[in-house]
Amino acid sequence: MDQVLTCQGLVKRFGERLAVHDVGFAIAPGETYGLLGPNGAGKTTTISMLCGLLERDAGRVEVAGFDLDQDPRSVKAAIGYVPQDLAIYPDLTGRENLRFFGRLQGLSGSELNTRVNEVLEVVGLADRAEDPTDDYSGGMKRRLNIGVGLLHEPQLLVLDEPTVGVDPQSRNSILESVEQLGSLGMAVLYTTHYMEEAERLCDRVGVMDLGQLVAEGTRRELVEMIGGTDRVRIRIERDGAELVDALEALDTVAEAHATDDMVELAVRDGHSALPGLLTAADDAGARVTSVELVEPDLESVFLALTGKALRD
Numbered sequence: 001m002d003q004v005l006t007c008q009g010l011v012k013r014f015g016e017r018l019a020v021h022d023v024g025f026a027i028a029p030g031e032t033y034g035l036l037g038p039n040g041a042g043k044t045t046t047i048s049m050l051c052g053l054l055e056r057d058a059g060r061v062e063v064a065g066f067d068l069d070q071d072p073r074s075v076k077a078a079i080g081y082v083p084q085d086l087a088i089y090p091d092l093t094g095r096e097n098l099r100f101f102g103r104l105q106g107l108s109g110s111e112l113n114t115r116v117n118e119v120l121e122v123v124g125l126a127d128r129a130e131d132p133t134d135d136y137s138g139g140m141k142r143r144l145n146i147g148v149g150l151l152h153e154p155q156l157l158v159l160d161e162p163t164v165g166v167d168p169q170s171r172n173s174i175l176e177s178v179e180q181l182g183s184l185g186m187a188v189l190y191t192t193h194y195m196e197e198a199e200r201l202c203d204r205v206g207v208m209d210l211g212q213l214v215a216e217g218t219r220r221e222l223v224e225m226i227g228g229t230d231r232v233r234i235r236i237e238r239d240g241a242e243l244v245d246a247l248e249a250l251d252t253v254a255e256a257h258a259t260d261d262m263v264e265l266a267v268r269d270g271h272s273a274l275p276g277l278l279t280a281a282d283d284a285g286a287r288v289t290s291v292e293l294v295e296p297d298l299e300s301v302f303l304a305l306t307g308k309a310l311r312d
Contacts, residue, residue, distance in 0.1 A: 003028055004027055004063065004078075004187035005026060006060075006062045007049075007061045009024055011023075011057045011059055012049060013057055018211055020045050020212075021211045023213045024059070027156065027187045029187055030183075030184075030186070031182065032182045032190055032203050033189050033190070033203065033204050033205075033206065034190045034201065034202030034205040035047070035205075035208055036208065037207065038193050039193060041193075041211065042208055043208055044084070046208070047158050049061065050063075050079075050189070052076055063075045063078050063156055064156070077154075079156050079158060080151075080156070082158065082162055084161050087145060088141060090134035092132065093131055097148070098116045098119060098120070102116060105151055105152040106152070107151065116151070122177060123150075124173055124176075124177060125143060128140065137167070137170060138167070139171065139174060142163070143173060143177060146159065146174070154186070156187045156189065157181060162178070163194070163197065175200060199297060205218075205298065207222070207301065214306065222298065229266040229268055229296070230293060231266060232274070233291070233294070234277065234281060234288055234291050235261055236281065236287055237287040237289055252269070252276060253277075254268060261289075265277070271293070277291075278291070
C-alpha cells in the first residue's frame with residue numbers, strides 16, 4: 001500500500017463560518033505527518049472528519065484502501081483515535097482500562113492479554129499497570145489514552161494534541177512513545193501547536209491556518225519554499241574581514257559579513273555546504289577555531305506563510 005490515508009477537498013461549515021476549506025493530504029506507512037497550526041486553525045475539525053466522527057460538507061477520505069463513504073466500518077477499524085480529552089476510567093487500573101477497551105475492540109483471550117502487555121511496554125506503564133489510574137499523573141493518563149488507541153493495532157494512529165496540559169517530563173515520555181510508532185511501520189497523524197514537537201516527530205508537516213492547508217513538506221522543503229537560508233558562523237584567529245571575499249565567491253553562499261574574528265554567512269543547505277566553507281577558509285590561510293550552524297525552524301516558516309507567529 002502506497003498510502004495509508006488519502007484525503008482530498010475536505011470542507012466543513014458551521015453556519016456561516018467556513019471551518020475547513022479544501023484540505024487534502026496523504027500519509028504513507030511508517031510516516032508521521034504533523035498538522036501544525038494555532039488553536040482554531042481547523043486541525044481537530046479536519047481529523048474528526050477523517051475519522052468519521054463529523055460529517056463532511058465535501059471531500060473524500062480513504063484509509064487502508066477503504067472509502068469512508070462506502071465502507072465506514074472498515075475505515076474506523078483501521079484507525080486508532082486518541083482525542084484531546086481523556087477517555088479512561090479513573091477507578092480502574094491501567095491494565096483493567098486496556099482490557100475493557102480491548103474487549104470493546106473485539107479482542108479476547110490470549111490475544112487480548114498479549115496486546116495489553118505489549119501496549120503497556122510501548123507507553124512505558126508496565127510498572128504501574130496494577131495501580132488505579134486515578135493515582136496516575138497527567139502525563140501517565142495521556143500515555144494510557146494513547147495505549148487505548150493502539151490496542152487493535154491500527155494502520156493509522158490519530159493523535160489530537162496529546163501533550164496539552166502535561167509537565168515537561170511527561171511530555172517527553174509521550175513524545176518518546178510516539179517516536180517508536182513510526183519505526184514499527186504505523187502511519188501517524190499528529191496535530192499540535194508546538195513547533196518543537198513537529199520538528200522532533202514529524203517526517204512531513206502540513207501548516208494549517210484559518211481552515212486551510214497553506215503548505216506542506218519536510219522541514220527542509222518548507223524552508224526552501226519561503227527562500228530560507230541557514231546561518232553559519234565561523235570564528236577564526238584573525239580579522240574575519242579577510243575571509244569574506246573568499247567565502248562569498250562560493251555558489252552556496254548567499255551573503256557574508258565579518259565582525260572582528262567572526263564571519264557570518266547566509267548559506268543554502270548548510271550541512272552540505274560546510275565542507276566547502278572549511279576548505280575555502282583553509283585555502284585562504286584562516287585558522288578556524290569554531291563553527292556554528294543555525295537552521296531556520298518551523299516558527300520562521302509559519303511566520304512567513306501566515307504573517308503571524310504561531311501563538312498569536
